[in-house]
Amino acid sequence: xxxxxxxxxxxxxxxxxxxxxxxxxxxxxxxxxxxxxxxxxxxxxxxxxxxxxxxxxxxxxxxxxxxxxxxxxxxxxxxxxxxxxxxxxxxxxxxxxxxxxxxxxxxxxxxxxx
Amino acid sequence: xxxxxxxxxxxxxxxxxxxxxxxxxxxxxxxxxxxxxxxxxxxxxxxxxxxxxxxxxxxxxxxxxxxxxxxxxxxxxxxxxxxxxxxxxxxxxxxxxxxxxxxxxxxxx
Numbered sequence: 001x002x003x004x005x006x007x008x009x010x011x012x013x014x015x016x017x018x019x020x021x022x023x024x025x026x027x028x029x030x031x032x033x034x035x036x037x038x039x040x041x042x043x044x045x046x047x048x049x050x051x052x053x054x055x056x057x058x059x060x061x062x063x064x065x066x067x068x069x070x071x072x073x074x075x076x077x078x079x080x081x082x083x084x085x086x087x088x089x090x091x092x093x094x095x096x097x098x099x100x101x102x103x104x105x106x107x108x109x110x111x112x113x114x
Numbered sequence: 115x116x117x118x119x120x121x122x123x124x125x126x127x128x129x130x131x132x133x134x135x136x137x138x139x140x141x142x143x144x145x146x147x148x149x150x151x152x153x154x155x156x157x158x159x160x161x162x163x164x165x166x167x168x169x170x171x172x173x174x175x176x177x178x179x180x181x182x183x184x185x186x187x188x189x190x191x192x193x194x195x196x197x198x199x200x201x202x203x204x205x206x207x208x209x210x211x212x213x214x215x216x217x218x219x220x221x222x223x
Contacts, residue, residue, distance in 0.1 A: 002156070035157075042213055042215055042216070043157075043202060043204070043213035043216075044213065045204075045210075045211035045212075045213075056208075056209040056211075057209055058209065058210060058211060090156060090157060092157070092159075099144070099145040099162060099164065099206065100145075100162055100164055101162075102159045102162065103159050104159070105156045105157045105158065105159070106156060107155075107156050108156050
């Protein structure tokens, strides 16, 4: 168990809908990362937050947004969903934003857009 | 544009043998990551390499980085079945983290 909790584990929804994925980092970790894994695109880094502030932005679509709350949990919001958004979404956390720190991954949320 | 290429993409090998997975990246990178993913599972961080010549080892896995050649390697020594998994490398520069396609490693008993 990595200590990173993601909910829900599975999500099935329809095109055009909006969903929210939730991530609770390991106790004491200030940095949260979001990744997407799909058959088409492979693994992609989406966005990183550190202590409530956006730290780095990767290949995140404009339809997607994220935030990190004062209690350090993070949410990834996906809107106007398309079939191609079906993927595994992973959250990871680390102590701070330094690249040298190991990231600990949650079990992921599997999103199916029908 | 930073691109990351892993090879081989699939590797089947016998227990007890040694092998190397290669990770090439196309432009400047200031960090190189290796991850492991078991089928149907999440990712596990293995190594972070930050400087030229960096070498890290954990059990039968050893990772190295040559920034001049833009190459990282993951060497498996005396493979055992438990190491069967998909291994990803990822290169980072500033805000960007780009992943390779992964190497699916199958170790035959």
